[in-house]
Amino acid sequence: TFTNHVTQRVLNVDTMNPNVKRIEYAVRGPVVQRAVQIEKELKEGVKKSFTEVIKANIGDAHAMGQKPITFFRQVIALCVYPDLLEDKFPEDAKNRARRILQACGGGSLGAYSASSGIEVIRQDVAKYIEKRDSGIPSNPDDIYLSTGASDAIVTMLKLLTAGEGKTRTGVMIPIPQYPLYSAALAELAAVQISYYLDEDKCWSLDVGELRRAVKAAREHCNPRALCIINPGNPTGQVQNRQCIEDVIRFAAEEHLFLMADEVYQDNVYMEGCQFHSFKKVLFEMGPEYSSVVELASFHSTSKCYMGECGFRGGYMEVINMDPEVKLHLTKLVSVRLCPSIPGQALLDLVVNPPQPDEPSYATFIKERTANLHILSEKAKMTEQVLNTVPGIHCNPVQGAMYTFPRLTLPEKAINAAKEQEQAPDMFYCMKLLEEMGICLVPGSGFGQRDGTYHFRMTILPATEKLKIVLEKIREFHKRFTEEFS
Amino acid sequence: TFTNHVTQRVLNVDTMNPNVKRIEYAVRGPVVQRAVQIEKELKEGVKKSFTEVIKANIGDAHAMGQKPITFFRQVIALCVYPDLLEDKFPEDAKNRARRILQACGGGSLGAYSASSGIEVIRQDVAKYIEKRDSGIPSNPDDIYLSTGASDAIVTMLKLLTAGEGKTRTGVMIPIPQYPLYSAALAELAAVQISYYLDEDKCWSLDVGELRRAVKAAREHCNPRALCIINPGNPTGQVQNRQCIEDVIRFAAEEHLFLMADEVYQDNVYMEGCQFHSFKKVLFEMGPEYSSVVELASFHSTSKCYMGECGFRGGYMEVINMDPEVKLHLTKLVSVRLCPSIPGQALLDLVVNPPQPDEPSYATFIKERTANLHILSEKAKMTEQVLNTVPGIHCNPVQGAMYTFPRLTLPEKAINAAKEQEQAPDMFYCMKLLEEMGICLVPGSGFGQRDGTYHFRMTILPATEKLKIVLEKIREFHKRFTEEFS
Incomplete structure (x- = not known):
C-alpha cells in the first residue's frame, strides 16, 4: 500500500493497538454519548418532549442526589486542611x-x-x-x-x-x-x-x-x-x-x-x-x-x-x-x-466507621440506614412496576444497584434494528432516549443469551424521579410494541 | 513435566505474565525496600551509627517537609465538606x-x-x-x-x-x-x-x-x-x-x-x-x-x-x-x-491559581515563590558540595528535582559488587544506606553508558537535612574509595 508520510498520521486506526480497538464499554457507550449531546441541545433551547435527561446508566449515587456520609467528609476535610483541627468538629472526626x-x-x-x-x-x-x-x-x-x-x-x-x-x-x-x-x-x-x-x-x-x-x-x-x-x-x-x-x-x-x-x-x-x-x-x-x-x-x-x-x-x-x-x-x-x-x-x-461509644456514631448509623433503606425501597418498586408492563420481565433486585429486565421485542423492531446495523436493544434504548429522555444501557453491552434482549437500569434516581423513569418506560414500551406490531 | 494440582499454584513465577516479570522499577526497588526494613529496625531499638533514614530516592516534596499551598487546601476542604462554605474562608477560595x-x-x-x-x-x-x-x-x-x-x-x-x-x-x-x-x-x-x-x-x-x-x-x-x-x-x-x-x-x-x-x-x-x-x-x-x-x-x-x-x-x-x-x-x-x-x-x-485582584493572591505568591526559591538554593548547594568530593562529578541541576552525579569507583569495589551479583552502583548505594542511613537510587535503575556509575538523589530534603546528606555522602565516598583501594 502507498504510504504518504506527509498526510498519514503515525497513529491512526490502522496502526493503533488492535487490542484497544477491540475494547467495548457500553456503560459509557453510544447511548450515553447521545444523552450528553441531548443535554447540550436542551441547554441551547432545542424543544423536546422532555425537559431533562434522566441518567440511569451508571451506578453513581451522588450524581443521582444521594448525600455523602457527614463523618466521612468531615474527616477528609480535616485531613486536607489540618488548620481545621482547631475548629468545632466532633472529637472522633478529629x-x-x-x-x-x-x-x-x-x-x-x-x-x-x-x-x-x-x-x-x-x-x-x-x-x-x-x-x-x-x-x-x-x-x-x-x-x-x-x-x-x-x-x-x-x-x-x-x-x-x-x-x-x-x-x-x-x-x-x-x-x-x-x-x-x-x-x-x-x-x-x-x-x-x-x-x-x-x-x-x-x-x-x-x-x-x-x-x-x-x-x-x-x-x-x-x-x-x-x-x-x-x-x-x-x-x-x-x-x-x-x-x-x-x-x-x-x-x-x-x-x-x-x-x-x-x-x-x-x-x-x-x-x-x-x-x-x-x-x-x-x-x-x-x-x-x-x-x-x-x-x-x-x-x-x-x-x-x-x-x-x-x-x-x-x-x-x-x-x-x-x-x-x-x-x-x-x-x-x-x-x-x-x-x-x-x-x-x-x-x-x-x-473503620464511628463506634457506638463515639460522638458521631448516632448520625453515622442514621445516615447509613437511611441510604440503604431507600435503596431497598427503590429495588422493590423497580421490580414491581416493571413487571406490570406486558413484554417486560424483571427478576427481583436482591442486591447491588441494578435491574436487568428481559424485553419481548416485536419481529418488526428487530428487523428495523438490523437495517440500521444496531443490536435490537440498542435500537430500543436509543429510541427511549430520543423520545423520553431516559438513558439506559442496552443488554448487548453486558452480554446475554442469543435472541434475548435486555437493558440495565440503575435503581439510583431519587424516588420521585425513579417513579417517572419507570412510568416513562412503561409508556414507551407500550408505544414501541404497537409501532412495530 | 509433572504437574501436581494440589501443591502447585495456578499463579506462580512460571505461569505469571512474563512481561510483568521483566519489569524493573528502581525508584522503589531493593535499596528502598531495605530502607523501610532499617526504619523498622531503628524503631525496634536496633543500634546503628545513625538515628534515622533520610530518603532522597523519590520526588516526594511533602514527605520531605514542604508545606502544601494554603489556598489549594482551603478550596479542596470546602469542596469535600461544603458546610464549611458558611465558615470564615477567603471569598476567592469559596x-x-x-x-x-x-x-x-x-x-x-x-x-x-x-x-x-x-x-x-x-x-x-x-x-x-x-x-x-x-x-x-x-x-x-x-x-x-x-x-x-x-x-x-x-x-x-x-x-x-x-x-x-x-x-x-x-x-x-x-x-x-x-x-x-x-x-x-x-x-x-x-x-x-x-x-x-x-x-x-x-x-x-x-x-x-x-x-x-x-x-x-x-x-x-x-x-x-x-x-x-x-x-x-x-x-x-x-x-x-x-x-x-x-x-x-x-x-x-x-x-x-x-x-x-x-x-x-x-x-x-x-x-x-x-x-x-x-x-x-x-x-x-x-x-x-x-x-x-x-x-x-x-x-x-x-x-x-x-x-x-x-x-x-x-x-x-x-x-x-x-x-x-x-x-x-x-x-x-x-x-x-x-x-x-x-x-x-x-x-x-x-x-487557575488566585489572580492579582483576589484576596488569596499575596499569600499564594509568597508560598509559591518561597518553595521555588528554596528548591533553587538546594539545587545549587547540591552541585557545589558534591563537586568538592574527589571521585564524584556532578552536572549543574538546571531544573527538575534531582542530581545524577557520576561516581568513580575503584576496580576492587566493582569486583566486589560482581561477586555479589550486584551492579556496582547498587553495591555502593546499599553500603551507603547500611552505613549512613541515606537512601538513594543506583544509576543502573535509570540506565547509563556501560562502565559508568551514578546515583540519583533528590534535592528535596529540608536545607539542614540536605547538608547532612551531602556531608555524609562526602564522608562515605572517601571511606569507600579507601576501603577498596
Missing part, C-alpha cells in the same frame, strides 16, 4: 484525621504512600475483613489498596495473562457481566470464557454451566481464572452459601484462580438473602480448600451506602498467593506509585 | 469551591466525572496552556485529565503499541530515563530504543544520537514514538529552544509520535535556562510542522512548587491526533471511569 495524617509522609495527604497503600489503613482493612468474616484472620500483607476496584481487578487479570495460542490464559466471566471484565480481557488479549447466569432462576449461577464452559474452553485456551460478581452487576442477584461452596469446589477441581468482585457487599435488599464473602466460605470449608484455593477479592468506596465513586478508593485481599508472585505484584503497582491518598483515607473510614 | 462543585455530578466530589475529566477543568487547563504558550490556542477537546502523569503516559504508550517481530512498535527513550518508561514498555512488550544523553555536555540531547539510535532500531522494530523528559528526570537538564526545534524536525523527518513529559515545567533554577514547551515551539515553527507533527504532552500536580503527589492529578494535551483514534482513547479511559475527583479539583487550582 482523632481519625490525626491518625490518618500521622500515617502520611510529612503528615500530608500530598505525599506518596507505599505502593500497596498506607500501612495503618491496610491494618484497618484487615480488621474490617476479620470482623465481617466472623473472626477468620486477615493479614495486612495480603491487602493491596487500589484506585477503585477496577484498578485491582485489571492488575490481577494482568498478572494471570500468559501463553500463546492454545496455551493463552482464559478467564471465565459471567454473562451478563460488568463490561470492565470483557474490556480488560480484550486489552490483554486474554481469552474470554463466557458462562451464562440462569435468568429463569433469578440469575443464579449453576455449576453445571461452569463445567460446560470450562470444558469447551479447554479445547482452545488455558482456563486459569474464574470471576464472580456477587451481588451481581448488572443482574442484581445475591448468591447463597451453597452456591459459593459449589463454586469454590469447582475452582479447586479445575485448578482455577478465583476472583470475587464483592463491591456491593452492603447492598442486599431482599429478605432471606445475605451476603457471604468468598473468603469466609472458603475458610469454613476447611484446610482442604482454604490452604489451596487462590482467591483475590475486591472492594471499593464507590458503592454500598456511601457511593463515593469520585474518590477512587478500593482494595483487594489476596489469599494463598505465591510469595514470589506477590513481590512481582508489589513491583507492578509501584510503577504507578500509589493510589490517591484522599481515596485511601476515605477507604479507611469505610472500614 | 468561589472556586462553588464553581468546582457546580461542575460535579450532584454537586459532590463523590460522583464520577466524564472519563476525560470535568469539562470546566479541561477548559481551565486549555486556558492555562494558552497563557503559558503566549496565546497559541489550546482546545479543551484535546485535554484528557489523568491519574498523575504516569497514567496518561502509559495510556499513550498503550495506544501506540502494535505489530509483531520486526514490525513491533519501538519507542525511543532517553538514557538515563525515568523508569516508568522502561517499565511500561516491558509490560506492553514494546521495544525500548535507547538514546543517550550527553553527560559531558550537561546531559544535553544530541540529534545525531537520535539518528544513530533510530537507524539501528529500524533493523529490528518499527520506531513510532520519541519520548522526551524536559526538564530532565533523573538528569536535571533544561533543553534550550534550538534543541527542541531540532527534535521536532527529527520527529517529522522520521515520522515519530512525540511524547513530551513536562511535569517539571516550573522547576527551572539556573540562570539563562528557561522552560519551552514542545507545543509552543512546534507552533512557532509554522504550519509545515504544527499541522503535521503528532504530540502528546504531560503535566501533573505532583511536582513544581506544589508537590501534591498524593492527589494523583494530571493531564495530557494531544495535538494532531487522528479523530478516530481519539474516540478509541476516550473509550479506553472510560473503562477506568474517571481520574480521582479531588485530584481533578486540585489540578484546576494549579492551572
